[in-house]
Amino acid sequence: MGQFILIPLIFFGLIILASSFFMVKQQTAAIIERFGRFNSIRHSGLQMKIPLIDRVAGRLSLKIQQLDVIVETKTLDDVFVKLKVSVQYKVVTEKVYDAFYKLDYPHEQITSYVFDVVRAEVPKMKLDDVFVKKDDIAVAVKSELNDAMMDYGFDIIRTLVTDIDPDPQVKIAMNRINAADREKTAAQYEGDAQRILIVEKAKAEAESKRLQGQGIADQRREIARGLEESVDVLNRVGINSQEASALIVVTQHYDTLQAIGSETNSNLILLPNSPQAGSQMLNDMVASFTASNQIGEAMKDAKKKKDSNKGANNE
Incomplete structure (x- = not known):
């Protein structure tokens, strides 16, 4: 009979002994109440309490936690926008009592303050400014939350939009x-590039024309020098300048005909192009040069005579 009573007592005693010990995890605080009244705060490790008298009323994490709050509001230029504000906070180790007993729902309290600050700051800004000054909004939220939540034992580490x-x-x-x-x-950019291409092309064409003109000038200078040398050679053998010039022109005429004949795809026809025409051209040119010289001499004599008469009248 006594054995039947002893066994339950031992079992009950073991249960009481086991309930006297409890574990508190790292970065956690346990609140102990005795008969419903705050007794103590226990931190990480193996802890002991009085069975049936003390109880673990709750546990608070001392880690940094994050709460994401989505706020819809209107900007200064009447654009509705949703902002996601991330609040990072933790329970202050020295204020575990305040965090546990002064505030029942910290998440709701933090959310309310975030709504209040965001809806006070964003309507002052245009939409573009909201993107540019999002850090200013975050700073304003953090400042407001720190002032309000520190009394409840919560430290606001950082706020981010x-x-x-x-x-x-x-x-x-x-x-x-x-x-x-x-x-x-x-x-x-395309217009600038096109303009640069046009300018550079115009510069290139201008340079090409300048070089082409210079080349033509050099070519004509050399032709004139060659003609001068040819006339000198012909003068040495008794051919006067008019005849020499005519002969050179006729020679160039036949050289041109020869060059045209060597070009199979040329459509140019130079007239006259018969042997008699060449002879006639030479005679006509010599006669023309002679007539030109005679007219020139007559004009010079008339001018001298006029100047002489004018001098006599003045005397």
Whole structure:
């Protein structure tokens, strides 16, 4: 009979002993209450409590935690936009009591402050400024949260605006504007390139014309020098300048005919091109030069006579 009573007592005693010990994980704080009243805070390791009197009321993580809050608001230029704000926070080790007893739902409290700050800051900005000044929004949220949540035992480590999502129609319009700007820039670059090509081509053509003109001038200079030497040679054998010039012209005429004949694809016809025509050309040119000289001499004599009469009248 006594054995039957002893066994349950031993079993009950083991249960009581086992419930006297509990484990607290690393970076965790356990809150101990005695008869429903706060007793102590226990940290990582094997801990002991009085069975049936003390109880673990709750545990708080001391790690850095993150809460993502999505806020929809309107900008200064009346564009609805959604902002995703990531709040990184942790429980202050020295304020575990405040974090556990002063605030029931810290996530809801943090979310409310994020909504309040974002909806106060974003309506002051245009949509483009929201993208540019997102760090300013994050700083404003962190400042507001630090002032409010530190009294509850929470330290705000960092706030980040991780996403800015405008209305879909606005995004389409923004993409069209960006595409148009890029096309405009591309057209400007293409126009500049085309203008450079035209200018360089004009410069090249001008240089080509200049060199071509210089070449023609040099060619004519050499031709004139050759004609001068030819006339000198002909003068030495008793042929006067008019006859020498006519002879050179006729010679060039026949050289041209020979060159044309060697070109199978040439359509040029030089008239006259018969032997009698060449002889007639030579005679005509000599007669022309002679007549020209005679007219020149007559004009000189008339001018001298006029000047002589004019001098006599003055005397």
